[in-house]
Amino acid sequence: MEKRGKMRILVLNCGSSSIKYQLIDMETESLMAEGIVEKIGEDIALFTYKSEKYTKKKREMVVDNHEQGLQLILEALIDPANGVLNGLDEIDAVGHRLVHAGEHYSDAVKVTEHVIQVMQECVSLAPLHNPANLKGIEAVKVNMPNCPQCGVFDTAFHQTMPAMAYLYPLPLELYTNYKIRRYGFHGTSHKYVSLKAAEFLQRPLESLKIITCHLGNGASMTAIKNGKSIDTSMGFTPLEGLMMGTRCGDIDPAIPIHLQQQLGLSVDEVNNILNKKSGMLGLSHISNDMREIENEVLVKNNPKAIMALDVYCYRIKKYIGSYFAVLNGLDVLVFTGGVGENMPILREQVCRDLEAIGIKLNLEENSQRTDGIQVLSANDSSVTVLKIPTNEELMIARETKRLLS
Numbered sequence: 001m002e003k004r005g006k007m008r009i010l011v012l013n014c015g016s017s018s019i020k021y022q023l024i025d026m027e028t029e030s031l032m033a034e035g036i037v038e039k040i041g042e043d044i045a046l047f048t049y050k051s052e053k054y055t056k057k058k059r060e061m062v063v064d065n066h067e068q069g070l071q072l073i074l075e076a077l078i079d080p081a082n083g084v085l086n087g088l089d090e091i092d093a094v095g096h097r098l099v100h101a102g103e104h105y106s107d108a109v110k111v112t113e114h115v116i117q118v119m120q121e122c123v124s125l126a127p128l129h130n131p132a133n134l135k136g137i138e139a140v141k142v143n144m145p146n147c148p149q150c151g152v153f154d155t156a157f158h159q160t161m162p163a164m165a166y167l168y169p170l171p172l173e174l175y176t177n178y179k180i181r182r183y184g185f186h187g188t189s190h191k192y193v194s195l196k197a198a199e200f201l202q203r204p205l206e207s208l209k210i211i212t213c214h215l216g217n218g219a220s221m222t223a224i225k226n227g228k229s230i231d232t233s234m235g236f237t238p239l240e241g242l243m244m245g246t247r248c249g250d251i252d253p254a255i256p257i258h259l260q261q262q263l264g265l266s267v268d269e270v271n272n273i274l275n276k277k278s279g280m281l282g283l284s285h286i287s288n289d290m291r292e293i294e295n296e297v298l299v300k301n302n303p304k305a306i307m308a309l310d311v312y313c314y315r316i317k318k319y320i321g322s323y324f325a326v327l328n329g330l331d332v333l334v335f336t337g338g339v340g341e342n343m344p345i346l347r348e349q350v351c352r353d354l355e356a357i358g359i360k361l362n363l364e365e366n367s368q369r370t371d372g373i374q375v376l377s378a379n380d381s382s383v384t385v386l387k388i389p390t391n392e393e394l395m396i397a398r399e400t401k402r403l404l405s
């Protein structure tokens, strides 16, 4: 394993209770190792490691915090038997997925004290995400003090939105004095799949009107024109927009006030309901995991699961209609994220009865579960519907490489 000439970047996506990681050899953009540490801080955590020479294995163990989680990952990477590195000095940089930076950054950044301070200031705007991102940065500092760190913000790609899309109809001072506006998230994913769509269709990105649906645990949609985000469904925080695993998405803003004034709930209780007890979990009383919902719908015909899936799909459909209008037409509709890539019944339900705006699925193709990009639309559909696996980690690694070169 020679060192110089190569550039190896470790990408970390630190969530509230997990660290997803990829080690990428940037010479060939090939994946050397990847995996996830899940359920950090719970009684038993789960560590998954997969590499060029080691097939996927899951191990159960105790992982108290993000620092320990990162240590596990680093030990696996340099393990004499199954590792892919001789030592940690073979990692040239760490790239982080960072979530909320307010209006401060519209591009990738080297992690500096100023970046850390901005992220701290934005903690209340992304309470599920920013604290975890900060723990990841700190854990790298402790374990690899000399390794440069870069970050790519979820908000960056959406900084091109016009004021009419990002302003809320609130007193203007709330924007000018307190920066209360739409920011949007999952930008790295929306950008990646829009680039991929243009490349796949061999059409200039600048000529395409695209709607991207990133449906994972969190979910958001973006209207993309000339390669730029012109509107997106998440807002001031990642709570607005679509219905998600545990988040409510769009609701009447009077509801949280009512819950406090009439039902006597505290601010923390309301926050907890909207972020952690709503969405698919809250409506179905089954799970936030769409694999379980799919099973309940297809195998058990469970009415609650069917109803919750109806609401989930209906809301995506409404955003498609809205962004069709905003874009004044549509060339490409993209599904991505763990749910968007893997759930045919959801895509079928979303696209049903949309012929009026030129969307018609090829149901046979849509039902196939294959890796890689798939064209899901019928030959006579004027909109091309694509499934594109997202790769936020590769985008982050590319940006990190660019910043350090």
Ligand SMILES: Nc1ncnc2c1ncn2[C@@H]1O[C@H](COP(=O)(O)OP(=O)(O)O)[C@@H](O)[C@H]1O
Pocket: 215, 216, 217, 218, 245, 288, 289, 290, 291, 294, 337, 338, 339, 342, 343
């Ligand atoms: N085979 C599948 N069928 C349906 N849903 C799936 C499948 N695989 C993963 N998912 C869904 O994808 C979600 C995770 O998506 P992902 O994009 O990894 O989310 P995040 O990055 O927000 O953690 C899971 O909660 C699960 O609901």
Ligand SMILES: CC(=O)OP(=O)(O)O
Pocket: 099, 129, 154, 185, 186, 216, 217, 218, 219, 238
């Ligand atoms: C911003 C956001 O919602 O991210 P995730 O989907 O990873 O929770």
Ligand SMILES: [Mg+2]
Pocket: 216, 217
């Ligand atoms: Mg994600």
